[in-house]
Amino acid sequence: MIYTNEVPVLKAQERSAVTLGKFDGLHRGHQKLIACMKQKKKENCTTVVFTFDVSPLVKLYHKPAKTLLTNEERQELAENLGVDVLIACPFTDAVMNMEAEEFVKEFLVKRLHVSYLAVGPDFRFGHERKGNPELLKQMGTQYDFTVEVVEKLTDGTREISSTYVREELEEGHIEKVNALLGYQYFTRGEIVHGRQLGRTIGVPTANLIPPVSKKFPPNGVYLTRSKIGEKEYDGISNVGYKPTVKENFLGVETYLFNCNEDLYGQEAEVRFYHYLRPERKFASLLELKGQLDIDMAKGRQFFADLHEKL
Ligand SMILES: Cc1cc2nc3c(=O)[nH]c(=O)nc-3n(C[C@H](O)[C@H](O)[C@H](O)COP(=O)(O)O)c2cc1C
Ligand SMILES: Nc1ncnc2c1ncn2[C@@H]1O[C@H](COP(=O)(O)OP(=O)(O)O)[C@@H](O)[C@H]1O
Numbered sequence: 001m002i003y004t005n006e007v008p009v010l011k012a013q014e015r016s017a018v019t020l021g022k023f024d025g026l027h028r029g030h031q032k033l034i035a036c037m038k039q040k041k042k043e044n045c046t047t048v049v050f051t052f053d054v055s056p057l058v059k060l061y062h063k064p065a066k067t068l069l070t071n072e073e074r075q076e077l078a079e080n081l082g083v084d085v086l087i088a089c090p091f092t093d094a095v096m097n098m099e100a101e102e103f104v105k106e107f108l109v110k111r112l113h114v115s116y117l118a119v120g121p122d123f124r125f126g127h128e129r130k131g132n133p134e135l136l137k138q139m140g141t142q143y144d145f146t147v148e149v150v151e152k153l154t155d156g157t158r159e160i161s162s163t164y165v166r167e168e169l170e171e172g173h174i175e176k177v178n179a180l181l182g183y184q185y186f187t188r189g190e191i192v193h194g195r196q197l198g199r200t201i202g203v204p205t206a207n208l209i210p211p212v213s214k215k216f217p218p219n220g221v222y223l224t225r226s227k228i229g230e231k232e233y234d235g236i237s238n239v240g241y242k243p244t245v246k247e248n249f250l251g252v253e254t255y256l257f258n259c260n261e262d263l264y265g266q267e268a269e270v271r272f273y274h275y276l277r278p279e280r281k282f283a284s285l286l287e288l289k290g291q292l293d294i295d296m297a298k299g300r301q302f303f304a305d306l307h308e309k310l
Pocket of ligand 1: 194195196197198199205207221236237238241242243244245253254255278279280281282288292295
């Protein structure tokens with residue numbers, strides 16, 4: 001897959017199938033849009049996901065940039081979905097003020113030689129959000145491309161959207177989040193040194209400091225599976241500031257059920273499966289250890305049941 005910040009100019013004969021949007025989360029609704037676009041590979045179209053490198057909302061309203069996927073994660077997932085080109089167009093003032101017609105002419109027609117465009121029914125773009133599927137269809141007749149307005153996937157009566165996923169994540173409804181995403185919510189980072197207290201209570205933990213832009217469920221304890229190198233481990237993670245020992249940054253630390261290795265310096269991907277309890281301040285590490293024993297028993301049972309089902 002080609003990943004670029006600039007809208008590329010395709011070769012003279014090359015045509016493209018394009019989809020446009022923010023694609024935060026690359027949830028099942030996004031995956032449907034990409035699947036529609038991929039149908040056009042049969043007609044020798046290059047598949048292009050056109051997105052922006054900063055959420056327009058962040059730029060316009062200075063909202064905190066917490067996202068479901070970092071740019072790098074989004075890139076990797078798009079590649080796994082079989083996308084040929086991912087454009088993360090910088091949301092500059094020039095792009096922000098571009099009229100919808102100009103955006104289509106300059107980027108989609110002139111550079112990408114668009115042959116097919118897949119958008120959701122509520123897709124808006126361009127200066128003052130004046131561009132919509134209707135305008136795209138009119139321009140398609142003029143510039144020889146087809147526009148498919150893809151109906152939103154729903155979960156019960158609610159349309160699947162990044163907002164829906166974020167709301168569920170904020171509630172700690174991990175199973176729902178995973179069902180909407182079509183994969184397990186995850187975070188990644190390097191395993192770093194902590195205060196080495198974990199091993200003193202028989203619970204060594206792999207600490208990772210996640211990217212600042214990553215959105216997290218509420219501070220608390222989660223059942224997780226971690227991928228470290230080629231290996232996967234069931235385990236139990238704490239998300240938060242460890243009030244018992246007072247940490248001043250948000251960390252994710254994981255006790256891996258069947259591991260006895262030195263993991264420092266390795267990259268880990270921690271996938272969330274289930275929310276267990278909120279983070280609490282304990283009077284002592286010993287008291288915390290008592291709670292961890294209960295948490296671990298629940299975790300082991302959860303994964304034993306899960307593996308039995310699979
Ligand atoms: C499953 C799990 C649950 C935890 N729950 C809490 C908690 O509720 N409150 C808290 O202050 N720390 C919690 N911790 C963090 C511990 O305080 C921490 O693992 C311990 O102090 C060791 O820290 P260290 O890795 O810096 O040595 C939890 C850790 C794990 C692995
Ligand atoms: N079962 C396990 N789960 C997590 N980490 C483990 C495990 N077994 C060994 N380790 C190693 O122990 C380290 C954690 O020990 P700990 O005493 O908690 O120190 P720290 O405070 O540096 O995390 C991990 O980074 C990893 O290298």
